[in-house]
Amino acid sequence: EAEVAQSPRYKITEKSQAVAFWCDPISGHATLYWYRQILGQGPELLVQFQDESVVDDSQLPKDRFSAERLKGVDSTLKIQPAELGDSAMYLCASSSINTEAFFGQGTRLTVV
Amino acid sequence: GESVGLHLPTLSVQEGDNSIINCAYSNSASDYFIWYKQESGKGPQFIIDIRSNMDKRQGQRVTVLLNKTVKHLSLQIAATQPGDSAVYFCAGGNQGGKLIFGQGTELSVKP
Numbered sequence: 001e002a003e004v005a006q007s008p009r010y011k012i013t014e015k016s017q018a019v020a021f022w023c024d025p026i027s028g029h030a031t032l033y034w035y036r037q038i039l040g041q042g043p044e045l046l047v048q049f050q051d052e053s054v055v056d057d058s059q060l061p062k063d064r065f066s067a068e069r070l071k072g073v074d075s076t077l078k079i080q081p082a083e084l085g086d087s088a089m090y091l092c093a094s095s096s097i098n099t100e101a102f103f104g105q106g107t108r109l110t111v112v
Numbered sequence: 113g114e115s116v117g118l119h120l121p122t123l124s125v126q127e128g129d130n131s132i133i134n135c136a137y138s139n140s141a142s143d144y145f146i147w148y149k150q151e152s153g154k155g156p157q158f159i160i161d162i163r164s165n166m167d168k169r170q171g172q173r174v175t176v177l178l179n180k181t182v183k184h185l186s187l188q189i190a191a192t193q194p195g196d197s198a199v200y201f202c203a204g205g206n207q208g209g210k211l212i213f214g215q216g217t218e219l220s221v222k223p
Contacts (some may be wrong), residue, residue, distance in 0.1 A: 042213030
């Protein structure tokens with residue numbers, strides 16, 4: 001069964017350091033999402049791509065967060081510098097025109 | 113602004129009973145609603161979805177009801193099993209676009 005792949009599963013970093021997460025969507029899915037989920041809350045959209053183009057990054061803290069999907073396939077989300085409040089689960093999801101969003105297992109980030 | 117909220121943060125049911133998880137939304141423009149199940153340490157897993165032109169949809173042991181008049185949807189799980197224990201999220205939006213998630217309800221199934 002096709003899955004959204006994310007790595008790493010867990011990441012511990014010191015505040016002010018840079019950190020990056022990687023996502024490989026389900027093959028053929030043109031839409032890719034990055035969500036952030038704080039413990040005990042629902043996921044919140046950070047950025048949405050349609051192929052290689054950003055269609056919604058209104059909730060992305062652009063002073064420290066960046067996301068790219070250069071070839072319209074896999075994607076990287078970067079935080080620089082990381083802050084204590086960035087500790088959360090970072091979820092990647094993908095969808096095609098007629099499917100729901102499928103989520104990966106997420107990257108659990110802890111900033112110390 | 114837009115919001116999607118769940119009525120109860122926790123729900124405890126006996127194994128074999130039916131479970132009902134409720135959700136309210138504020139954005140009348142949402143045309144698509146979806147329920148996800150999330151187990152500890154894992155990503156959300158699709159359960160069932162419903163379009164705004166429907167008021168009921170059934171899956172295997174699950175039923176979603178949508179009441180657009182009062183902006184309310186519910187997830188019904190029949191014959192709840194221990195494996196159903198998880199956090200359940202409702203989300204609303206437009207298919208292929210941004211989903212607004214609720215806070216989640218933690219379902220505990222007692223054997």
